[in-house]
Amino acid sequence: MSDAADTASAIVAAAAAxxxxxxxxEITYKDLGSAVGVSExxxxxxxxxxAHLLVRVALDLESRLFAxxxxxxWEGLYDAVAARFAAFAxxxxxxxxxxxxxxxxxxxAESPAGGAGSFFSAAVGxxxxxxxxxxxxxxxxxxxxxxxxxxxxQFWARxxxxxxxxxxxxxxxxxxxxGQVLAAAPEGTWPQQALAGAGQ
Amino acid sequence: MIGQALEAEVIVERLGLSxxxxxxxxxxxxxxxxxxxxxxxxxxxxxxxGVGERTIFRHYGTxxxxxxxxxxxxDQAVFVRPSYDSIFDLPLALRQTxxxxxxxxxxxxxxxxTMMRGPDGADPVPSRAHLEQLLAAEIPDMGARERxxxxxxxxxxxxxxxxxxxxxxxxxxxxxxxxxxxxxxEAVLNPLRSRAANG
Numbered sequence: 402m403s404d405a406a407d408t409a410s411a412i413v414a415a416a417a418a419x420x421x422x423x424x425x426x427e428i429t430y431k432d433l434g435s436a437v438g439v440s441e442x443x444x445x446x447x448x449x450x451x452a453h454l455l456v457r458v459a460l461d462l463e464s465r466l467f468a469x470x471x472x473x474x475w476e477g478l479y480d481a482v483a484a485r486f487a488a489f490a491x492x493x494x495x496x497x498x499x500x501x502x503x504x505x506x507x508x509x510a511e512s513p514a515g516g517a518g519s520f521f522s523a524a525v526g527x528x529x530x531x532x533x534x535x536x537x538x539x540x541x542x543x544x545x546x547x548x549x550x551x552x553x554x555q556f557w558a559r560x561x562x563x564x565x566x567x568x569x570x571x572x573x574x575x576x577x578x579x580g581q582v583l584a585a586a587p588e589g590t591w592p593q594q595a596l597a598g599a600g601q
Numbered sequence: 602m603i604g605q606a607l608e609a610e611v612i613v614e615r616l617g618l619s620x621x622x623x624x625x626x627x628x629x630x631x632x633x634x635x636x637x638x639x640x641x642x643x644x645x646x647x648x649x650x651g652v653g654e655r656t657i658f659r660h661y662g663t664x665x666x667x668x669x670x671x672x673x674x675x676d677q678a679v680f681v682r683p684s685y686d687s688i689f690d691l692p693l694a695l696r697q698t699x700x701x702x703x704x705x706x707x708x709x710x711x712x713x714x715t716m717m718r719g720p721d722g723a724d725p726v727p728s729r730a731h732l733e734q735l736l737a738a739e740i741p742d743m744g745a746r747e748r749x750x751x752x753x754x755x756x757x758x759x760x761x762x763x764x765x766x767x768x769x770x771x772x773x774x775x776x777x778x779x780x781x782x783x784x785x786x787e788a789v790l791n792p793l794r795s796r797a798a799n800g
Contacts, residue, residue, distance in 0.1 A: 424719075424721060426665070426718070426721065494719075501714050501718060504713035504714040504716070504765045506710035506711075506765075522770060542771065543785070545771075546770070546771050546773070546785075547781065547784070547788065550757070550758075550767070555762045555766065556753075556757050559725045559753065559756065559757050560753050562725050563725050563726040563729065563756065564752070564753050566753070571753075574749075574750045574753050574754065577750050577754075578754045578789060581789050581791065581792060584788070585784070585788035585791060
């Protein structure tokens with residue numbers, strides 16, 4: 402059991418190590434097998450499709466390179482996103498894997514990786530609950546989802562690929578969008594300090 | 602609503618495709634959905650499109666070119682976006698686009714993922730030109746930085762990726778996804794309403 406888990410982890414590590422030198426789509430199961438010392442068939446047994454492999458590599462990268470900082474304030478949220486986007490810019494090939502993984506149809510029982518990530522969305526939800534207790538459930542969910550989506554690896558990747566933005570520019574775009582989203586909440590539900598921190 | 606056939610003609614023209622190319626892509630997209638994978642044999646695609654395998658090679662040199670073509674085709678032709686003439690109509694259009702993605706989820710995920718592949722992927726912002734044009738016409742006094750930020754946010758919302766994220770991360774129903782995407786676009790557009798040239 403633990404041997405199988407070790408083999409799977411070793412395959413994931415071997416795939417992650419190849420990123421940057423070659424794209425994910427050029428990584429072959431055969432090469433992964435030889436890197437780890439198992440047959441190509443064994444690699445297939447652990448990762449029946451490339452989507453399975455992609456999701457596991459993204460989880461690995463998320464925890465090693467891109468773990469988001471904890472935050473309990475709005476300023477903390479903006480700082481955490483800026484730091485994350487900066488880390489993406491330092492490891493663009495790896496960050497694209499996160500963006501791809503978060504866009505995939507869910508495979509297996511893996512928890513969602515990349516994108517805003519479940520830890521991140523829980524923290525955003527808690528922040529909203531604390532600073533805007535008057536917000537109804539529906540508005541809170543819409544606000545949280547928009548904030549997380551603009552904080553995601555997909556947003557960074559899109560800003561970079563289509564608009565040639567630096568990590569700072571992408572983080573500034575997040576701040577602007579977040580401010581707009583927060584300002585759209587019904588009047589009277591926001592304490593002033595939440596909006597004061599948002600970039601406009 | 603104009604007829605489906607005419608819509609297809611318009612899209613073929615916009616994408617600069619020959620009739621044969623369009624038929625190959627349509628066949629490939631159909632098969633991807635039926636088989637639940639993009640790993641479809643050329644033989645099968647050729648048979649469905651009514652062409653020879655060599656014809657496919659002539660039109661698409663590599664497997665990834667074929668996939669990119671199919672994803673672009675799917676995003677433009679399968680997930681038909683309603684046409685609109687004002688940037689402020691985007692939220693309403695987004696509701697329809699998101700509903701279209703919800704009707705064919707596996708294809709929507711494939712489009713979303715292919716748009717995130719970086720330089721080898723499909724155009725990550727297919728609606729950019731249209732949105733840029735509307736912004737320039739309706740809010741001409743917008744600075745370059747603000748324009749870029751607004752475009753990035755709106756293009757990000759108007760994508761299969763937005764649908765995929767709302768689906769996956771928040772497990773939203775199709776109605777809630779359409780609502781959340783439209784609501785976020787409204788939020789981005791709200792500060793611009795009073796500045797619209799014709800407003």
